[in-house]
Amino acid sequence: MRPDARAWFENRTTSATSLAEIDVPALLAAKRRGGHAVSVVLPARNEAATVGGLVTDLVQRWVRDVPLVDEVVVMDSDSTDDTAAIARAAGAVVVATADVLPGQGTRPGKGEALWKSLAATTGDLVVFMDSDLLNDVSHYVPGLLSPLLADTRVSYVKGCYTRPLSVDGQVRAAGGGRVTELTARPLINALWPELAGFVQPLGGEYAGRRSALEQVPFVSGYGVEVGLLVDLLQVCGLPGLAQVDLGTRVHSHQTDEALGVMAGQIVSTVLARAARGSTDRHRVSPGGLLTQFAHDGEGFVPTSIPVAVDQRPPMVAVAEYVDRLRAAV
């Protein structure tokens, strides 16, 4: 990792892998001291199986028992199942993405739901969580809020976690985040090496100050996470970004074919931003190092591997080859 990325990784990575690690009373006091309001947004497209449990726990734990959260909003993203009714019955405010900012029309996609959520919420701090999470995520919201409430210089916090992968009913301890590992991470390392310290650049759980979020575009589809990361780097600078270890994240998985489409959207998002030119004049040559992460039981350990490639010239430009061809004639 580049020195700036490593320094960021060491200084801006905190841990909140369970509620035991979080001083909730102190968090509540900081929220009140700062006069903050917190909105939690769950984008949901056909998540009837999971959204109810997630909303029930969020509302009971962080609205009613401990007033850390002021509103829980499910953005119904053109669902065709009972997502909206189930989320509403669980205590969420449910908003149909298509109904928000009608003058702007509506587009399909997760990023559209998240962009419109800014117009459907009022908190100065906004937390985003996927609606297909399957593990205990009761500590996610306070964990994501902690860096924002602890340091006014931080404007955007991404969750990071180990990511099991369940395939054909078999759960592997790692292997999740397939598009992250095979597409997003190599591209980010090559084009924005200052972001190489992000363990989960595509993770769906993150929190930010509205004042920053409303300054950047939201890519309408699955490019929203990588677009926000690159664009908020420009708006907030690396010191304005942070990440928090939330332990593990288990979610429902799409097929490889569907993730191909997701990867395509992420590549389009990255290429559009790469065309804007370098964000750092000291950039190493694109494709220099790839930093991957493994968890050693205590925390994430980065390993940087050289991935710079060399190449041979066209053979017709190699005199030794051409001379041999001529000699053979």
Ligand SMILES: O=c1ccn([C@@H]2O[C@H](COP(=O)(O)OP(=O)(O)O)[C@@H](O)[C@H]2O)c(=O)[nH]1
């Ligand atoms: O058009 C869409 C696609 C996805 N989502 C939601 O965005 C989150 C992440 O989407 P998905 O699970 O499809 O992505 P994955 O986690 O498989 O990468 C989930 O809560 C989806 O319901 C959405 O609101 N609108």
Ligand SMILES: O=C(O)[C@@H](COP(=O)(O)O)O[C@H]1O[C@H](CO)[C@@H](O)[C@H](O)[C@H]1O
């Ligand atoms: O990280 C990834 O590679 C993808 C796919 O994860 P899996 O291989 O299904 O565990 O999941 C994320 O990417 C999406 C695009 O940024 C986000 O919208 C999802 O929230 C996130 O789960």
